[in-house]
Amino acid sequence: MNCLTTHLGRFGVYPAVVAVILLLFGCVTPDYWYGDQPLYTPEGGDMGDSPVEEQVSLPTRQPTPLPTAEDGKIAIFIEDAVFLCLQQNPELLVERYNPMIALSFEQIERGRYDPEIFGELQYLDETATEVSRSTRERFSVEGRDVNATAGVRQQLPTGTEIEATFGGKRSISNRTPEQQDFRVGLTLTQSLLKGFGPATNLADIRLAELDSRASYYQLRGFIETLVSEVEIGYWQYVFAEQGIAIFERSLEVARKQLAEVENRIEVGVIPKNAAAAARTEVARRQQALIEARSIHAERRLRLMRLLNVTGSDRFSLQLITRSSPQTATAPLDDLSEHVQLAMKLRADLGEAGLQQKKQELEVVRTRNGLLPKLDFFIDIGKTGYAESFRGAVSDLENDSYDLLTGLRFSSYLDNRSARGRHQAATVSRAQAAAAVDNLKSLIAYDVLAAANEVNRAEKKIEASRVTRMLQEQTLEAEQERFAVGNVTSLLVAQAQRDLLVSQLDEVEAKVDYRIALVRFFLAEGSLLERRGIKLDSALAGPGTPVL
Known part of the structure; x- marks a missing residue:
């Protein structure tokens, strides 16, 4: 699938509002996603x-x-x-x-839908020799990059995966001025066929x-x-x-x-x-x-x-x-x-x-497994650039945003495994x-x-x-x-x-x-x-x- 990348005009506060709503929605645990359906007796x-409490001690x-x-x-x-x-x-x-x-x-099984926080810190120290294409002159390049990213992600019983990230990057080189950038992003992936809906995802x-x-x-x-x-x-x-x-x-x-x-x-x-x-x-x-x-x-x-x-x-x-x-x-x-x-x-x-x-639950789950995999995804982000970290954060108020969206499809040709499980x-x-x-x-x-x-x-x-x-x-x-x-x-x-x-x-x-x-x-x-x-x-x- 081709993906569309574009720079949008000024959105005002709408991306921030959408991000907050989705994050609050994503922190809801799956315990209340379905009604109190009476179990078979x-x-x-x-x-x-x-008949058993969630907090128990060892029997004695x-x-x-x-x-x-x-x-x-x-x-x-x-x-x-x-x-x-x-x-x-x-x-x-x-x-x-x-x-x-x-x-x-x-x-x-409930823990599958717990929010997950993550972070990553990278440091790159590089010394290299490059050749100028115009003058054929060889010159030395020394640089250091520091990249830090953190965020939170969660899967929802609706077949939705939400990930919110923020991170900064600092680049220092003897050939270019120091540059720092800071990005805030929100990624949402929604299953449209296979893996869609609480009925399937809450089966486990x-x-x-x-x-x-x-x-x-x-x-x-x-x-x-x-x-x-x-x-x-x-x-x-x-x-x-x-x-x-x-x-x-x-x-x-x-x-x-x-x-x-x-x-x-x-x-x-x-x-x-x-x-x-x-x-x-x-x-x-x-x-x-x-x-x-x-x-x-x-x-x-x-x-x-x-x-x-x-x-x-x-x-x-x-x-x-x-x-x-x-x-x-x-x-x-x-x-x-x-x-x-x-x-x-x-x-x-x-x-x-x-x-x-x-x-009966197995039938519901395996019936959904007969469908092809079709996911909708969207990635919204905003990046600020400056020579200092504070300046990069302040630059988030500029007019540029990035958006990546599209569809992802996959399916087995005969799907015999899924049909066998459903049968x-x-x-x-x-x-x-x-x-x-x-x-x-x-x-x-x-x-x-x-x-x-x-x-x-x-x-x-x-x-x-x-x-x-x-x-x-x-x-x-x-x-x-x-x-x-x-x-x-x-x-x-x-x-x-x-x-x-x-x-x-x-x-x-x-x-x-x-x-x-x-x-x-x-x-x-x-x-x-x-x-x-x-x-x-x-x-x-x-x-x-x-x-």
Whole structure:
């Protein structure tokens, strides 16, 4: 493109006014170039402010002391277990760094539009020999030049680049008088096709913001999973704890039965081989008790790991549960409401929605990349000349100005790279939309399946209670028949074994019901709200989930 250079007549103060307006306009940060467009949340909910603050500190684990131990035992409620886990779990501390990392990338993208100041200082010392064209006489030339330039430049989300400069030059030579010049200039470059408009140029910032909010959903999902693991681990520990008590009572009953059989053998009421079944039952109960204690120890260690219990006594420290699994809850009536609630609260659906929004922004950006590059530029300047710096500045009031303006064009002939990126972005957008629809279907299935498990576990509680009562009556009847000699000790042992199984089934049914509720609330996405846990805005920093 040809450029037009001209000297204009007197402009008065207009160039200065234009320069001031453009400089003030250029210092505006891109934070307010677009309206408060609500980001995607499930079912169109508005997330509001960013879940992470712009100024954050490194997250720290706040040590929370365990309840006072008595005789190496600590009594703990399920609420205590959840609180201690949120305060001290090291995996949660690691995850809390992710929102901070995502936020830093957001600041990096915003920094592209920060004003930049620059300066340059040059010094040239030259000694040369030249030949006069007219006289062919050789003469020596000595000169020194000092050139200083400073200014400010900024890119704007509109596709505009503004640069304002001022600088002076001092030239000293043994062949010419000293000369100084001072120039003030303003350069503006505006993209007209590719790179034009905030919608395209703010895409990277918007993508970084979406990543920041996605990190919030990821952190929320991790905390939900962590809380569910703690509660499930607690109830499994309760089952192991009560299972040991049941096995110990069962072993005591088996030993009493063996003692009674041996007494009757001594008096000759029953033959000696009648004690074999009773001894076998005692051995079985001892074996089962060993297995139960092993399971109890494993679940204790797992729960203590989730609570991050440290110290030299952590291997010998015993946890005593104080929460009972016999807590009644409201029945699950209208499942459609629970499904709708899951569509609003599920963290994975929120994150998937943000991914869909990111793909939409990619389509906008790659569509603009299909256009050719066409830039309009203009450079306005004014220069003063004199033998002194002050005189050069004063000479700016003269009538001469310089203006350089024109168009700059470039384009790839086939532009296959841009077309390929746009095609990939378009397909990825359709894929993200399909993924959201599929996830909604899976969430509805998860809620309904979890609700079915809750109903099954709730009904099993009453059924197992009735079974246990009937087994107690059966054992009592077998013991009475054994006392009068109508049955052998083998039938009594079988009745004891059946009672043991029914007792374990009853406790397991109660624990399974509590675990099923936890998993239902997790599928619904309401576990944190139902436990009174709120993720505050400073979660990425030193703050912690609020209970």
